[in-house]
Amino acid sequence: MKTVVYACAVTVIFFGIYLSGMAPNITSDDSGELSTVCATLGTAHPSGYPVYTLIGKNLVSFVPFGNFAYRANLISVISGVLTITLVFLILSALSNDFLFGWALIAAILGFAQHFWFMALVTKYYTLNSFFIMFLFYILTLNYKNPQNKYIILFFFALGLGFGNHYTLVLYFPAMFLFIFLSKNKNLFNFKNLVLFLSFFLLGLSVYAYIYVRAQQNPILGWEDPKTFERFWGIIARSRYGAFSIARGYSSHFNFEIIRDQFYFFVDTMLKSFGLFNVILFVFSMIAFFIKDKKLSLVFLTMFFIAGPGFLVSTRTKLDDSIKDLLERYIYLGFISVPLIIGAAVSSFKPLLTQKTQKFFLSVVLLVSISALFARNYPKTTHRQDLSYPDQARNILRTLPRNSILLSDRADEMEFTLAYLTKAIKLRPDITFIDCNASVSRSIYGDNYYKIWGNPRLQIREAYEKQIISNSNRPVYYATFEPNMINIPRYFEGIIFNTKKPMALQSFPWDEIYVFRQDSNMDFRTHSLLASNYQLLGKYFLETGDSSGAEKAFAGFEAYESGGSVSVEAYVAYMYFEKNMIDKALKEYLKIVNQGKASAEVYTNLGVAYEKMGKTDKAIENYNKAIEIKPEYIQAHQNLAVAYWQKNDWKKVAEQYEIVIKYDPSNLSAQRYLAAARQKIK
Template sequence: MKKFFTLNYEIITVIIVFLLYTLTVSKSTISLDNGQLAATSYFLGIPHPPGYPLFTIIGFIFSHLPLPLRVIEKLNILSSIYSAIALFFLLKTLKILIDELDSNNISHYNLFVQRKLTETEKIILILLGGLVFAFSKTFWSQSTNYEVYSLNILLISALTFYSLKAFSIEKNFSLSAYSHNKIWLIVFIIFGLILTNHLASSIVIIPLLYIYFLNYNPQKLTRLLSLLILSSLVAIIFYSYIFIRGSMDIIVGFGHPRNIIETFEHITGKIYQQLFLKSIEDFFNNIYFFFSSLIFHFDKLDFNSSEFNLNILFAIPGFIGLYFLHRKIFYFFFISLFLFVLLPSLYGISDIDSYYIPAYFVISIIITSGFYLIIKLSEKRSVKNLLIVLFSVLITLQFIFNFNRVDQSENFMNEDYFKNITKNLEPESRLVNSSSMLHSLSLYFQLVEGFKPDIVMLTYPLINTKWYINQTNKIYGKGKKIILDENQSTDINFADGQYYFTIEMGLKIFKGEIKIPENFELIPYGLTFKLVQLGTYVEQKNDMYDVRFPTQNFQTKYELNEIIKEMLILRINYETNHNRKDKADELKKIFLSKYSIEEFPHYLQ
């Protein structure tokens, strides 16, 4: 049994961790782009820039597997699979690292070098280091929903492993072995795949070139061009998917590029250039966010900070030990960490935490180096055993706290919100929103699951773009829903159907930013505003305020909770003004079941 585990510990660990991931995986859509990515994968469409062709193609295949699950559940599980495979490559990387550290003969550390670890001790350290990353908060949270970040870190993890493997083979055998070393081919193919998934990760080319040239050979310089061409060809082959699908009559396609120029602009993310370093203040705010994420706390429901819990403390001896014991590998990981922190910090986006996952990946390797150094410095077997128990306890604590922080198995908040605002709307009515999240949710629930497909969802920030107009008209089908003028701007035709507005759009109308027809007004209707003639009373059902919130404290949870509270107050006031005291009292009971009496306005009591 021991021999079997020794030979297969990576696979066994990955399977166990994957099964643990399935306990926390979401059964619905939870992230900003979750619904859009699921819909574009299911219909083989084109997601938002840079297009994620590899991600989309794999998602298409997986979403059509005959499994007894919703499409979104299958795709969320796919992210768990990506994360588990990323862990596999990390374990392989840690094995190379610990073997390198343990075999690196440094003359001025003779006593240290003489203390070789046993194979069992090495395996334990590898497993502990792998679990530090497996149960890190942000990486684990990305395994719960269908997003691009799990596949991204899988590719980075694989590239790191094969890079170190190639370096180790060249160092431990001979430089002449390079001509027979085909591993660099694998490395640069993986780099090409990285380019097809998340362009921000292309920065990995810098540490890759560093380790590539560590064991220098003149052949390497001449062969580098062919390897880079290989990476480019891999990327071009997959990105040709965007051009090919863009030229077809696809159902869902962000931007819908139809020629080479539009395809290039989509791949390079031209539309997102405004998000790149708005100010130096944003940069330092992101840097602060990253370092504060490493601070530990013990609130199981607070998603902020505490990435590694107390295990982050071992990063300090990890840096020191790696620097003195293997400087070449130290610089490889130091360069990687520096760039994985620097580049994401230049972006002004809401999900910046996920951009730092490659940095957390490197930090987990540094923490493992800290475990190694402390064990190596311990002479007595009893002390080593005690330290291993301590490391195991700390990782168990990290698991317990982060399990509660990332568990999305009962999170239906976004799904409930979308269904509550649409379920009682008349067929073919228009719901105008300004939220990319609602746009994403509508693509999934209306197109993939067929929920209220006759409600025309109009996302106002996109309403003057040709591709969005064409897509909207195609989806809802019955004639043109949006009319373009000769200046390529749009105007909402309020006479072509019943209109509803989300609370954000309602505020724009109240501020005069959007004009509505004379003799019309907005009235609160569930979680939306309905456009009606002045003085009209409209009844509503009171089943539009029930949302299953997660236990964790997320910003979106707070925002949605405030929307429900505000819309309930407005509807109670509306019923009161129309002398519908019975209706107002019913809504007040709903309000008090969700909020305290102190939050209820005095003028309505």
């Protein structure tokens, strides 16, 4: 009874804490897609996630408050809370002598930054962690009291778990080792093996939902899996590869990648749990292995294969976008951390029989999780996370009535637009078409689902030209790459019109658009806001509104890589291209004042000064460029031109001689060198 009371207390406390920080709407990544399939009973991207969808549909239908995305976010909260409760129950099953301590150790996972963060958004990761812990709870009960009924339940739950996420396979070694150590009777006789397989397939049969539902033409059905071939492509993850984390992410094994991924794992673990808990975990691993080698092997296998082992198996070189992607899977190793700490403590029976030692350990754990809570709460809350619905609404605000919208932005924006237009029926006058044919049915033919690269773009171009020419409705594009296909498109706010405006006239879209930000934005949300500010800045430049461009580009610099030099140089170039020399100069000087100017920056700064008629300042900056990069031909050529303007023919000749030294085939330099030498004579 005490165990039930503690379990209920853990559940209620963490549900309240998590709910207080849960995202109120769509967030980044697959949130819009998952919210839409939950609301409309659709099919998400491979592997389809039928268990998540069916649970989500029930929550969306029966929770009487909040928008659809809010209700879908409850899946993550509830799954995360139940995962923490199951950690407590597993430790209680190993030993019921320290229930308060097990609750505190379970809270280490609950307050870990990355697990907490993922429990507050529309994703299937905490549902996956729930299945993992539920499976290990069943196996723990079986370990303490071996009965084949537990193994039957295990295989059924395993099949259902695969209906949510395939990463369960990472726990196979630990799970089957746990079963082997439990020494069940008649485990491997033919009758039981058939029974286990039957219950596994029964759980796995949830995938039939995808095929059956596709025949009813749901609002959102990824790649329209109504044929067996496309259905199999979804569950086999054909687009990505069964064991790839995303399309295109794959490299080769080498020591540098393995080293970097190990450092990344350790660094992320420290950020998530804090130094004290990581040290406690390391000592627990060692102590647990010394005290109980067999059981410790189960939990250590669980940690190392699903944690560092998984990262190595991805074979990915680390950059900001890859780190952002991998951080979503980092929980796979982290969820075993409190199990190892708790199991290590439970293996030392004398420690649990002395009240003084239990009290001291409880105080230490209480202080530790209190510090973890205070440290991570501000870093995890999503309460103000509204960037994605804001930006999708900005697109819809720009569209005139009865428009056709073709969208080929990143998946997140297509997902969010699908949610707004198809799930909550915002702007029913608009026809939304996903150019990737992921969240809307292909208008490009059935073969389109299997075609990539230039052939796909050629198909797109042909079909979309027909739409534009045959429709009497206005046709717009939401895209970051207007030159990807050969269809003329013209800026209109943050989207593109296919009809050329009669006259370029600026409209204050910045006063209409909403750019709210969350204090805990991830890498992708930063990129989203930066990209929209970039598009808005380019729109204002096209329409000659320098003031609007300056404000928009300031937002671009703030969100794109934290205001990196390359971004400021890009903004300066955009100004320069539109002959806004004073603003270009301002951006280049900003880089110089930061002490981060490259030879290219000094050269461009010199060109800006030349445009302003300040030849001496131009020469000064060309020389600075050459100091940094003596072989930089462009700086030498520009310096020669500047000296030409001053009739300093000797220095002109010197610079062209240097150009020819580095580029002997430069005919232009040879011609001008000859002319300069003629002037010297």
